[in-house]
Amino acid sequence: MDDLTTGKRNKRGDWVPNAPLVTSPLFRLPPQLTKLPAWLPGYFLPWNVLFMVTAALFWTWFFPDVAAMADWHWSWMLHILALNLIAATLFYSALEVPLYLKRRQANRFKYNGKFPGDARNPAFWFGSQNAEGALRTLGTGVPIWTAFQCLIGWSAANGYGLTLTFAENPVYLLALGFCVPIWHEFHFYCVHRLIHMPLLYKHIHSVHHHSVNPSPWSSLSMHPVEQLLYFSSCLIHLVIPSNPIVALYGLHYAGFGAVVGHIGFDKIELTEGRGLDTHAYTHYLHHKYFEVNYGDGLMPLDKLFGSWHDGTAEGDALMEARFKAKVARTNR
Ligand SMILES: [Zn+2]
Numbered sequence: 001m002d003d004l005t006t007g008k009r010n011k012r013g014d015w016v017p018n019a020p021l022v023t024s025p026l027f028r029l030p031p032q033l034t035k036l037p038a039w040l041p042g043y044f045l046p047w048n049v050l051f052m053v054t055a056a057l058f059w060t061w062f063f064p065d066v067a068a069m070a071d072w073h074w075s076w077m078l079h080i081l082a083l084n085l086i087a088a089t090l091f092y093s094a095l096e097v098p099l100y101l102k103r104r105q106a107n108r109f110k111y112n113g114k115f116p117g118d119a120r121n122p123a124f125w126f127g128s129q130n131a132e133g134a135l136r137t138l139g140t141g142v143p144i145w146t147a148f149q150c151l152i153g154w155s156a157a158n159g160y161g162l163t164l165t166f167a168e169n170p171v172y173l174l175a176l177g178f179c180v181p182i183w184h185e186f187h188f189y190c191v192h193r194l195i196h197m198p199l200l201y202k203h204i205h206s207v208h209h210h211s212v213n214p215s216p217w218s219s220l221s222m223h224p225v226e227q228l229l230y231f232s233s234c235l236i237h238l239v240i241p242s243n244p245i246v247a248l249y250g251l252h253y254a255g256f257g258a259v260v261g262h263i264g265f266d267k268i269e270l271t272e273g274r275g276l277d278t279h280a281y282t283h284y285l286h287h288k289y290f291e292v293n294y295g296d297g298l299m300p301l302d303k304l305f306g307s308w309h310d311g312t313a314e315g316d317a318l319m320e321a322r323f324k325a326k327v328a329r330t331n332r
């Protein structure tokens with residue numbers, strides 16, 4: 001595919017999309033309901049539907065029996081851990097291998113022209129972004145993700161919340177499923193702003209920001225405390241009326257969906273004429289500039305609090321002005 005019809009490449013080889021980033025029409029004021037029909041398909045497809053399907057499949061086919069999860073026992077927890085280690089490795093590799101190892105589409109639609117695997121970087125364990133990312137993901141990220149899944153399973157088995165069924169409450173549960181990414185965005189924004197406070201940034205969040213040029217294994221390359229906070233979004237399902245598949249969808253959205261924001265490419269080429277939009281540019285700009293786009297724009301929180309960057313020269317100018325005002329405040 002020709003990536004220069006929808007973007008441009010600078011001298012360093014970095015590709016920038018022509019169209020400015022926009023926040024979703026869900027929360028605009030005044031409401032822009034007429035824009036919803038064009039926006040909704042991209043909200044569901046392909047990623048959200050994929051994670052809904054994986055959540056339903058995992059809960060009904062691959063998870064231990066609900067009755068077995070009523071008592072804490074290492075056997076069923078190890079079962080879920082093994083399942084998640086295999087699933088995460090397969091899903092992350094399904095993007096890492098063709099795009100970063102085989103480089104099937106070279107640097108077409110790639111925001112940063114360089115590939116992180118090409119040079120040693122002493123900021124990372126063994127000088128390798130991929131090695132540290134994979135070790136942190138599989139070593140602590142997936143076990144913490146699993147711990148939350150075990151808590152959901154144990155709670156459902158004991159009737160501690162998660163008692164609604166799709167047969168009896170289809171409309172409510174489908175509406176709740178629709179809201180899962182919105183809740184994730186709100187929770188992620190709050191946690192993310194918190195860990196950008198200087199002390200927490202220095203000791204916790206700086207680990208994730210070592211990846212200035214993120215790739216799939218950067219997604220959960222976080223300090224364990226950040227992983228714990230990140231996945232805690234699922235705890236809401238123990239407080240509000242919910243269902244285990246919807247709760248698991250929230251966790252799949254967080255665990256698998258993290259990769260989508262760190263893919264580093266604007267489009268995954270499928271055929272010569274067709275590609276899959278990743279919508280990764282918003283979070284890429286956060287990794288590039290640190291103090292913009294704490295959220296992904298599903299909710300207009302960055303706009304509201306003045307940290308939105310739409311990827312244009314005007315966005316650069318606004319960011320520069322904010323930075324100068326901050327320096328002036330600090331020096332006053
Ligand atoms: Zn990130």
Ligand SMILES: [Zn+2]
Pocket residue numbers: 192196205209286290
């Ligand atoms: Zn950050």
